Amino acid sequence: MSKYDLYENPLPERYASREITKIFSRRTRVSTWRKLWLWLAEAEKELGLAQITDGAIEAIRSNLIVTDESFKVAEAEEKIRRHDVMAHVFALEKDAPAAAGIIHIGATSCYGMLVYVVFPNVSKASKQADDLTKVTDNADLIFMRDALALILPKLAKVIHNLSQFALQFKDLPTLGFTHYQAAQPISLGRRAAQWAQDLAMDLDDIEAAQAGLRLRGAQGTTGTQASFLEIFHGDAVKIDRLNEMLCEKAGFPACYDISTQTYSRKVDLRIANALSSFGASAIHIATDLRLSCHDKIVDEPHEATQTGSSAMAFKTNPMRCERICALARKLSNLNSNFASTYSSQWLERSLDDSAIRRMDIPEMFLLTDAILITLDNVTSGLVVYPAMIRRQMDEELPFMAMEGIIMRLVHKGVSRQEAHERIRVLSLETVREMKTEGANNTLMEKIKRDDFFKSIWADLDELLDPKKFTGRSEEIVERYFAPSGPIAGKLEKYKGYIDSTATATLHV
Incomplete structure (x- = not known):
């Protein structure tokens, strides 16, 4: 079957960057699981778990990047176990047999419980239940x-x-x-x-x-850290240090104060x-x-x-x-x-x-x-x-200039009510022409022909300057993007x- 016969997600194929797609790739995901298992083993060894040897840690470190062959092993194993994390634990054991006894030690898939093979006093049933959580x-x-x-x-x-x-x-x-x-x-x-x-x-x-x-971090099956109390023989200080070390290795400032199984x-x-x-x-x-x-x-x-x-x-x-x-x-x-x-x-x-x-x-x-x-x-x-911006403006600006024209007429001694009525009539006539005849906005031409407005004819160009209508726009922009601005x-x-x-x- 060709790849052209299968659905493909357009996000990684057409739109998103390769960098972010790689973060969420299968290889990055499982390789990160292996890093987490390495960090856990390193921290636990440093805190005194003698079962973890330098050879086991080096075996994991040498196999951090998941190979295509490892994926095939894990895919076959997942069909049996119905658990993707444990399938990849098995695949890593195949890649790093020297570490087979300590991979995932003390952790669920979320860092939770002990691996019963290494700590036999923890029941198999408990281990299997805990493995259902998420690394x-x-x-x-x-x-x-x-x-x-x-x-x-x-x-x-x-x-x-x-x-x-x-x-x-x-x-x-x-x-x-x-x-x-x-x-x-x-x-x-x-x-x-x-x-x-x-x-x-x-x-x-x-x-x-x-x-x-x-x-x-490593919080235990339901977030109580009970399993880690067991492996560290009740030493809570070591549990806190374990989580500090995991955060240092992963590059986080701290763990969440409270977590459940997740x-x-x-x-x-x-x-x-x-x-x-x-x-x-x-x-x-x-x-x-x-x-x-x-x-x-x-x-x-x-x-x-x-x-x-x-x-x-x-x-x-x-x-x-x-x-x-x-x-x-x-x-x-x-x-x-x-x-x-x-x-x-x-x-x-x-x-x-x-x-x-x-x-x-x-x-x-x-x-x-x-x-x-x-x-x-x-x-x-x-x-x-x-x-085009000016053309669009010219179609509407005469209407917006009318309040300024009214006020200028008032300053010339004209009654505001009379000025308002005369402009209302001319404006509605202009709108009708524009809508029914497809005419341009001729309101200003009408005003320039009407002797009622003669006292302000000389002021019309000034009153129609678009910059007079934009208020403090320029200042707002300059202040917002200034070197000292927000x-x-x-x-x-x-x-x-x-x-x-x-x-x-x-x-x-």
Whole structure:
């Protein structure tokens, strides 16, 4: 059977980077399990377990990277044992027979209980029950930490891109919209600053989730550490030191204070909430850009050979922003799965979290990565059309200038009520012409022909200057992105990445 006859996941195939895909690959996963077994054996030996020899530890260390042949052994073994972790324990025993007696010693699949072969006073039934927990818990925490470290600089770069764009167009007036109806103008840079601020909130949330990550460590079957009390003959200090050593080896600041057979699935939910929130931001930004593309005032980047439609050769669709919306629609809703998984865990654990987490944890990171790649590509290459922006503005600006015209007439001694009524009549006549006849906005021409407004004819060009309608937009942008402003401080730690990384290119 050809690979073309089988379903393939489009996330790793089409959208996400090779770097993040590798983090969640089978080889990385099982090789990380082997590292965890090595670290546990090293720490236990240092704490006085004589059964663990230097030769056994070296045997594991020499076989950390899982070979294709080891995978085949484990696949055959899993069909017998119906347990993936124990299948890979068996495969590692085949690769490192000198370590066969000490692999996984003192641990469940989550680092939990003793291996009864080495400590026969622990019952076989107890050992088998304990093996149903997950060494994958500590591994998953490592994968999520590493994936967060990969996506955070990418998010910072997108914020940087938007900051550069906002500063470049900080004083370019563009029509504002509420309800997608014309509203008071802002500057184009001011609009981009809003996008950057939303992403900065996401950066804060994701960094907080990253900072809160801990290792599960070696906690025992239900988190009581009872089994480790047994192997260390009641010495609780050695248990604490064991976990400190595991954290040092894995690169974590500490273990969670309390775990059951697993670390709390609340951890997954906190990370998913932060990433799903970013997904919502991505949809908002990409949708604004899609609307701008429709209005022909801003375009996402297009390649010279890019085809917009198989039938309509003139089309230049915003396919990158549409892709962002599609991927982010899934990401923004994915946290609901994690909420259900967390809330459905029974007492000290149940296994209905396993299958869904195998899919959802990698997927939320691959989605985030794919969205960031596309956002970087888009925000690095936005094309602005000032003439179209002015044309759009000219269609609506006369209506927005009417309040200023009324006030200028009042200053000339005209009754406000009379001025308001005269403008109301002319405005409604102009709107009717525009809607029924497709005419341009001729309101100002009508005013220039009406002697009622003669006292302010000389002021009309000034009253129609678009920059008079954008308020403090330019100042807001400058202050927000200033070297001493809030964004510069957030991006400082990512400066090396931002300065050295080229614009992301898309796989397809």
